Amino acid sequence: MSISERRERDRLKVRNKILDAARRLFASEGYDAVTMRRVAEEIEYSPTTIYLHFKDKDALIRELCRLDMMSLMQAIQNAADEPEPLERLRKTGMAYVTFGIEYPNHFRLMFMSNRLHEVEQLAEMGHGNPETDAYLLLLNTFEEAIAKQLLAPEFTDPHLLAQAFWAGTHGVVAIHINLYGDPWIEWRSVEETAKMTINVMIRGVQR
Amino acid sequence: MSISERRERDRLKVRNKILDAARRLFASEGYDAVTMRRVAEEIEYSPTTIYLHFKDKDALIRELCRLDMMSLMQAIQNAADEPEPLERLRKTGMAYVTFGIEYPNHFRLMFMSNRLHEVEQLAEMGHGNPETDAYLLLLNTFEEAIAKQLLAPEFTDPHLLAQAFWAGTHGVVAIHINLYGDPWIEWRSVEETAKMTINVMIRGVQR
DNA sequence: TTTATTTAATTAACATTGTTATGTTAGTAA
DNA sequence: TTACTAACATAACAATGTTAATTAAATAAA
16 A cells, blocks of 8 residues: 555545544534534544644535435435335335434434535535436426326426425424424324325325 | 603613514524624614623524514414314415415524423413414314314324324425525425425325 | 712623634655 | 655634623612
């Protein structure tokens, strides 16, 4: 192994230490509560070292989002191996919810941190590529369902359907993450709620 | 008017000036972006004056939030003046979305952070009181729909239905607030999406 | 009327945090 | 041995939430 190769490997090692520590801290305490100094302390480097790897705090957050987004898309792709469109909706929808519940921290970072996604990052995340873009997958599923005349004739806009369906699954996760356990509601389990929501929506679009 | 009465009135006047300025700034730029100094500048007082009326920035935000939560419940109550249960679902659901879009930052604070949910505040917000508790209203609507046999017989649990329906409307707002405008999606307007989501869900539970 | 007291507001300062400017050190190359 | 470079650290700056000390004005008491 050449010297420059070893250098590069060491750089990546530090970079990953930063990302790991940041993910862990941000997950348990939130973006605002965790300082750069805390992250630095965690990895036993000085705060400035972080800036050798990430332009600023926002860039660090965005990189975490990007990585987690890729995991989510992978999880959804795995669930998309199902020929029947409506059944595929059910499976991918459940995969979305399952991911959100299993990795609430990632989900929060991706979808609730209000970090604006920057255009050059979106391409990196695989958007626009049918192989990796989860929204496109959802869209295509509705297009297929329309083409196969599985839906009631009033439903003609696959984008609108995709966004409505997404809203349902997203809402299940968002409410679970932020409100579940609040004592004034007699909560049903998130699995039940997810199944019910998806079920109702599929029933609602069917012919 | 006595002197102490005039004093009290003047205090309230200043307090309301602070709340008004804060609401306006927070609404257009978000909580983190607006400093106490900015709020103070807006009302032409020194920053410290704010601390004579609110313990800290969080208390100021929470008070705004409390006021707007009451508006939300009021808006939903107003939309609930509809005898037909399924139509009532539609109207209250749209009221929820409309509110979330109008006050995205307050919505975010209320439903997307853990800051607010302290027990003593919940009581103040009217939870548990059928007159002001929006969840209870939703629950009662589904109970009525079940009793009137408007729903398919497989739907028997009003809590589960309420939480699923809530998830749908909540998701519309959450996605709109955090992701709307991201360029890789051909967005439909939030009104269209809300109508579609609610429509599909109502269609999905109907007999 | 004059003096003391209370209230409302201000100015100045502090602590924290993101960030940068300026070293410093240890390995590598000349 | 000397110069250079990469990887770090220390110290400092600027912004921001917040508090301490202080002033000015209104009111009450003498």
